[in-house]
Amino acid sequence: MTRLAPAPYVSEQERERGLSLLIVEAAFSGGAAALTTGVILTAFALHLGASNVMIGILASAPFLAQLLQLPAILLVERRRARKRIAIYTSIAGRLMLGVMAATAFFSGTGALLIFLAAQWVLCGLGAIGTCAWNSWLRDLAPENRLGQIFAKRSIWLTTISLALGLAAAFALDLTAEHSPARNLVFASMFATGCITGLLSARVVSAMPEPMMPTPIGDVRLTELLRQPLHDGNFRRLLVFVGSWQFAVNLATPFFTVFIVRQLHFNVSFVLVLSVVSQIANIGALRYWGMLSDRFANKSVLAVCAPAYIVSIVGMIGASQIGDRDLVKLWLIALHLLMGASVAGVTLTATNIALKLSPRGSATAYVAASATVTAVAAGMAPIIGGLLADFFAKRKLEVLVRWSNPERSFGLPLVLTNWDFYFLVAGLIGLFAIHRLSLVQEQGEIERRELMGKMLDDTRRSIRNISSVAGLRSATAIPVSLLRDARVRRRLRRARSVD
Structure with a gap:
């Protein structure tokens, strides 16, 4: 025990x-x-x-x-x-x-x-x-x-x-x-x-x-x-x-x-x-x-x-x-x-x-x-x-139609049964995402900024397909890691002083 x-x-x-x-x-x-x-x-x-x-x-x-x-x-x-x-x-x-x-x-x-x-x-x-x-x-x-x-x-x-x-x-x-x-x-x-x-x-x-x-x-x-x-x-x-x-x-x-x-x-x-x-x-x-x-x-x-x-x-x-x-x-x-x-x-x-x-x-x-x-x-x-x-006994039909002198194009949308659940869940989910924006967390950044950083990472990964760019990118990785480690070390020191 x-x-x-x-x-x-x-x-x-x-x-x-x-x-x-x-x-x-x-x-x-x-x-x-x-x-x-x-x-x-x-x-x-x-x-x-x-x-x-x-x-x-x-x-x-x-x-x-x-x-x-x-x-x-x-x-x-x-x-x-x-x-x-x-x-x-x-x-x-x-x-x-x-x-x-x-x-x-x-x-x-x-x-x-x-x-x-x-x-x-x-x-x-x-x-x-x-x-x-x-x-x-x-x-x-x-x-x-x-x-x-x-x-x-x-x-x-x-x-x-x-x-x-x-x-x-x-x-x-x-x-x-x-x-x-x-x-x-x-x-x-x-x-x-x-x-x-x-x-x-x-x-x-x-x-x-x-x-x-x-x-x-x-x-x-x-x-x-x-x-x-x-x-x-x-x-x-x-x-x-x-x-x-x-x-x-x-x-x-x-x-x-x-x-x-x-x-x-x-x-x-x-x-x-x-x-x-x-x-x-x-x-x-x-x-x-x-x-x-x-x-x-x-x-x-x-x-x-x-x-x-x-x-x-x-x-x-x-x-x-x-x-x-x-x-x-x-x-x-x-x-x-x-x-x-x-x-x-x-x-x-x-x-x-x-x-x-x-x-x-x-x-x-x-x-x-x-x-x-x-x-x-x-x-x-x-x-x-x-x-x-x-919902199984209900149906919602929506027809979106585009017409011009040459032809017309129609896009029918028929919601039945479980489709209603997915739509309602999406609407409530949008409300939840709005409420998330009101929460404060130390170190948070804007969604647009994070997306930009993710796209930068993706571009670097694609660039690595080229051998020359890949070598250039590979030599930059240790420097970025050292820089991040140094920043984290300074942050820990500042917290310990506080």
């Missing part, structure tokens, strides 16, 4: 070893997530006969369960054993994946309700563990390396998801819908996810936990939440988080349903699209992590968030194109854009909440952000599921 106890002092060597294990752990937790969440989770639910409302409830579970972070704050602050809490909840929650695997061999409402209940238990325990986990990492990871560390971890997570996503697509493509073979495939995925999830907890147990600061007086939930709620800048961040999460989760949980039921593609193609998105995610993560450390998280968000909203609204185009090959190319292009942009959104949205929370008091700040996320992201898919039948 002493291995799970917090350490009064964590040496630099122990800290670096813990950060290395954080990357290793990503391989196991990424494997569990890749086989039991996202497209596979929705596909499994559809395989069991879930309705649109049930899909919405299933998609809301990971978010509404985050409300348990509120009582988890008291648990963390009173027990002051974040590692122990994170590991115990992880083990108990991952065992639910075994229960979900067993439902593959049964049919009817009973099996589906057990499947939903197990998912909610898994998400609830995960929320409690996440509250302890985030606060633990906030004190373990150096602030000036948050972007790099989480980008590297996210690359591992995405790489594992990419490999397992391809394997899952291949396995599902070899089996017929509602066949015993497909039952076995889904059961194997969730059983494997259960095992890798337990291995993840084993790796986490070897990471050091810095001891939390000594509390002053009794810990009360209202007092803990008062500080982040009275922080005007953090409160503006919460408005952005809430509106953003509602916009995104009104549409994205139903991508699989849209592609399978409205566009009539099979599940294996949806998994291929997921893999395409993950490839773009891997390619962009390191770059976004570098930019967030060099400039600010908000500056990266100001570029990535609009791109992600554009890709969601762009899903409407898939239902407007008649050629199925062109539809496939359109969906692939959108998923490339979504993968690259969501990499920056996920990375920086987490980092900015951590960065704006005081060191040693991150638990309440992170939990406040998680609570807003839980309510907004959890209610969105439920509302979406309840309104599915309403």
